[in-house]
Amino acid sequence: MKATDIQIALCGSAGDGTIAAGDILRNAVARAGYRVISFDVYPPEIRGFGKCISRVRITTEQSYALKRQSDVFVSLDDSHAIPHVGEVRPDGAVIFESQPVATVAEGHHISGHIHPGHIPYGIPLRELSEKSTGGGRSRNLVVLGYIAGLLGLAPEHFLSIIEKKFTKQGSEVVSRNQAGFHAGFQAGTATFKLDNVFFTPLGTPHGSEQVVMLSGNAAVAQGCMDAHLDTFFGYPITPATSIMERLAVALPKRGARLLQTEDEISAMAASIGAGFAGARAATATSGPGLALMSEMIGLATMAEVPCVVFVSQRGGPSTGMPTKTEQSDLNAALYGSPGDSQHIVIAPTNVEGCYRCAGKAFEMAERYQTPVIVLLDLYLSNRYETVTLAVSGPPFNLNANKPRPRLEAGEVYKRYALTDDGISPRAIPGDAGCMHVITGLEHNELGRPSDQEEMHAAMSRKRHDKLLGALQHPDFTVSKRFGDPGRVKVGLLSWGSTFGECLEAMFMAQAEGIPCAAMKVVMLAPFPVQPVADFMADCDVVLVPECNYEGQFAHLVQGILAKPVVRLSRVPGSPMPVEAILGEVRRLARGAVTAIAS
């Protein structure tokens, strides 16, 4: 039996309940045991206009990216949906409103735009909503019911998710929305299904795992909580805000603290203060906030204070495109602070990775006494995936500090002692006999200001060398190769959210017989030179797809390894299409660019 692989896209205007419907759908199917990857696109405006699209890919096994073409496409607003109707695969379904309330200008109804290869399902959504709920606002629930009925999904998970979602608004709202769902469900069951979209039943899940549905930002928040974050300081900014919102609810329940500061500079400064005091501390921001934090990050590097900065990238530079995804803050994350201020930069490639990187970031910050930047992007922050968590508990070390040797009688505590691994014994204020100075000025082993040439050289080396240990950090995947072993024609080298698309493209290329492999690089600083060099040595040509204009990661790789790569740098404001990557892989496999690559 073929495994389930169905992508449903809902398109409407802000206020149509499109995103809410997508949310109910992904939660219901996840509760039914399917794997989900889902991404919403919404406008910066609040209500009344602007396009919203919720895409939900439902699979038997976890998938890595959304498909370019959906199997089912729903229009809740034809003016927004018409340009997207081509995103439906051949024989896919297009569900639309057949009884709009007002007259439609010629050419403005979606029915005239549906391709001959699609199956149209014109449904009186508004009428069904009005009949079942007394109003037209539950069209989104009607359409969910219709999809469930048409595709043969049991209603119970939907009904319980609807109840959960609307319970705060009272039982009347819950039953109204459930009634809308039921009306759609009946219509869906009564419709003869013409498209070949099928859900296949699922096996029983492993008892040692629990599967939850999380967005990237929710996974970050969960990782923070499981790593016992003590304090969070933040200033809201799209697309990072929901990390703070979630922590604002969760932290106080555990007696921990969250403070909304007046700006990003303060948020960073406060995190450093808390880190200095021994707390696990973090902040979250986006590109513009990172720019404001950069001086403070330099302070944490110089003072060797652990702290974690989550940066969710959006279109830039400056205010840029707040609701569009991009991977263009890599340079700022790596080099943003003045001086030789290397710190750890890690970038998860999927939602599960967001959870792991969040938790591990605190370990690393503590262990290597440095700021750690976790680079996300809007696509990763906002996309939902089913995540498998071990039932045995969070996999994080709650005290990763290097043990501090006991001071001998009369010994002076050296906060910045030069050691073999570059990591000095860390004391926190109040530790008996460990009074010390920290400063942004260059300093000696005691922490006292010093601008002596040898000391500056020794301290600079220390600050860099100690980070190399992170490349072997326990239970952390710094980089990983997938696909064909040994020599391959095309290697995909990727980071961050684009890796999912690379993986899908690699599978498709392999299915076409192209010898192909892909490597994800999670740790961007310090850079895992050896594994990447080994990977590149195995590839006839290396393709680096990334969502920025300059090819920032390609620059990094070429700068470090002095080897050529082929860039696929795009700034569509949306995830890199799998087909774009596959097209390049095919082109490269045909040997079209041997000249560039050699």
Place this chain on the structure above:
Amino acid sequence: MTAHHASPSVPPHRYVIIGNGVAGNQAAEGLRSRDPEGLVTIITNNRLLFYNRYLLPLLFRSHKDWRELQSHSADYYQKHRIRVIRDVRVTAVDAGRRQVMLAHKEPITYDTLLVATGGRSYLPEELADSRHLLNSFGTYEQAMAVKKALPDRGTVVMLGGDMIGLDLARTLLSIDCRVVLVTHETTFWPHQVTPEVRMEFLNVLRDMGMDVIDGDAAGGVTAIEPGTAGLPARRVVFRQGGDVYGDVVMPFYGLVPSVEFMMGSGTDIERGILVGTNLRTNDNHIFAAGDVCQIWSEQEHAYRFYYGYQNVRAMGAVAASNMTGGNEHFAITQNGSLSRDGRGHIDSSFWAYD
């Protein structure tokens, strides 16, 4: 001959065809070849692209996906730039504005309109309340619903017994289903048969294994009811008393032309849309073809229907020609009566669709 040539200053001619059947598709093909620049739009209340409905009985012999029934692939429509607006219903035609109104309140403007909406199965008034207990057989979806409802070797009660139904009956008998025919004046529709021929062919049907109930003698069917527990799903009740049970009850009382939306358009309508042999209506911009139209017969001095695949297809071609400035006339290509095949079974020219 190509009558309409679009030049840069003349916008392309807008041809709108209501109906995605044999006539509509034949016309679209003709329009495209005669006016390569014209905009050709087919509007239909069907979900599927044009498929061969004559093949629907075959669904009972083997599983056929609707794709196997399709006459043209999706690529055909794309390649020939024929836009097909599906799953929408035409509710009115505003001949003054030259606009077709769709149920979702969108107007579609035409320069020339072809009405090719065919016919839908006729249901006697007394059975209207039982509609939900009857299974129609006009579309792929309806055929599949019958297939689902019919158990292995099940019983189908056929009311009326037009030639569409009798075609299905032949298939059902061949797969060992029981077919009970309740006769009506529309039995053998569209053939008009004398009482002797009728009697002869009812006997042929009996010989083929069909149970034939004289509907007139039974006083006609008054109601359909759900069957009671342990009995087949449907009960057909006769006016004179008595009943018959079946797993599925299907009305086959012939077709009535689908013309309701043309009321108020100013087009002459009797039972169907009235046209000359050139398929023009009384409105210069409106043509009609296929089962929906009644064509003037000089011989009979009356408007009459011409059923059958070949006739309908010929009408589509004539309409396309005349919509693009031609002057062709429809001539009947398929007529005939009931006959017997080599095995003595019933046969008809109506069933010759190739």
